[in-house]
Amino acid sequence: MRSIWKGAITFGLVNVPVKVYSATEDHDISLHQVHDTDGGRIKYQRRCEVCGKVIPYEHIDKAYDNGDKTVVLTADDFKALPEERSREIDVVEFVPSDQLDPIMFDRSYYLEPDGKSAKAYVLLRRTLEATDRTAIVHFALRQKTRLGALRVRGDVLVLQSLLWDDEIREAAFPALDERVRISSKELDMSSALVESFASDFTPDEFTDEYQEELRALIEAKLKKGDAVDTEETFGEKEEDEEEGGGEVLDLMEALKRSVERSREAKKPAPPEKKPARKATSSA
Template sequence: MRAIWKGAVAFGLVNVPVKLYAATGEHEVPLHQVHRKDGGRIRYRKVCSIEDEPVEYAEIAKGYETDDGQLVVLTDEDLAQLPLATEREIEVLEFVPADQVDPILLAKTYYLEPDKTAAKPYALLREALVGTDRMAVVKVALRQRESMAVLRVRDDVICLQTLLWPDEVREADFPVLDQDVTVKPQELAMASSLVESLAGDFDPSGFEDRYRAALEAVIEAKVSSGRTQAVPQAEEVGEGGESGEVVDLLAALQRSVEKARAGRGEQPEEKKPSGRGRAKAAGSDKAEEKEPAPEEESAKKPAGKTTRPRRKRAS
């Protein structure tokens, strides 16, 4: 595993240097959206809704829309001034009984590995949590966000499990549950009997993701029968071998030029024949020659028009 965070657990005067590892990882069959006709990957670009043009990452800011439709744009300087817990410290605030932490608050789980020099204080904290049957409530800064979390013990490892803030848990408002419902003793006895007949000790290894297994079987069957195709490469798009990114850039440049000309009231420039077409028009007998001689190019330009308008760079 790869550590995603390094810091220290601080409780009282004890400081335990630790590394943080993601304790869970979902296993899903990675499926991509592709063009049914040719298998090309469907890409998502960040496009400005006003200009209808791609926006560079450096030009993207965070914004908040108020209830009355006003937009507040937050800069990096605004975000840097926000209060945030020390990024390299897990501060223990209190120790609480384990059964007082509502499972609905539990979010993502991480493993804490002690440094080689911190094995003893790590063991001390672990045994204290187990012996008192308590969890340590802490605050930690992960990914530029302050989170509330708990430290608990799983086997011999101290786990940090982030918690949702109380206002992030929605209230269940179901009026139907307010109705008076009468359960007959016979019905309750039968339901209890059913519960007992299915009672057992929970062992998650006894369950499997049947959907994922079936999906993998379908994919394997197609691979085994040769019903596959080569992954199309974006670099092969177009006669000149431009990548999709270059094509998008050229398209954006072309739109910028056309928009600028339209703003000046100019007519769109007529597309010139390709180099090969000009060569044929000039009577060239070299099939592979794509560009005409300079004098031929000059002869084809309208009188009085010696240069083309400069294209604006795409933002």
């Protein structure tokens, strides 16, 4: 694994240097879009609506639109924000672990001790285990201030980003306001049904059947020869488009206008009309 961030857990005068790693990964098969007629790839270009050019990432800023005005925010603007510069996972409080609603959990990250000694790391881990508490923390990651839960998983500290309270929708369904009567017999039968499916949860017993069938379908098509050469899906102008298709279009337009102007300049000027001679009378 490759760390995505370095910082330190801080609470009181205690400082625990850590490296942060993504705890999950996506195994879904990556698919792209193609034209159903000729198999050509469908591309999405970052084209400026003002100049028409394809813009590389290094020249792209972010902006906020309030309807009437747009405020452009540069990379330097984001770096100037104090939270973005912070490399601390700041513990706000320690709460009973059972008070956290799982609906609040977002992304999970593993924390590795960063330094010669792991004593402070192990001390914090054992303290959380002994007190059955979870640390609520503030931290900044990828230009966003986050709320997090710091807990123990095995021998590792896990940081889970939490959704803010106003990001969780309230479930208000009129049907649940109606009084529903459940008999004891219905409840007993339902409980018996649950008991018939009762088991211990073992995650490795479950697999993504859709992805397995999709992979089998792809392999079958490859074996059958039902495929095209990848290079053929890009077309002939792939390199030009990558390097700035908008500029090519602008250049072609400029050349076209230049040729038209050159032709106009080379056209022979219409002959000048000579002034009519005045008639002279003989004496």
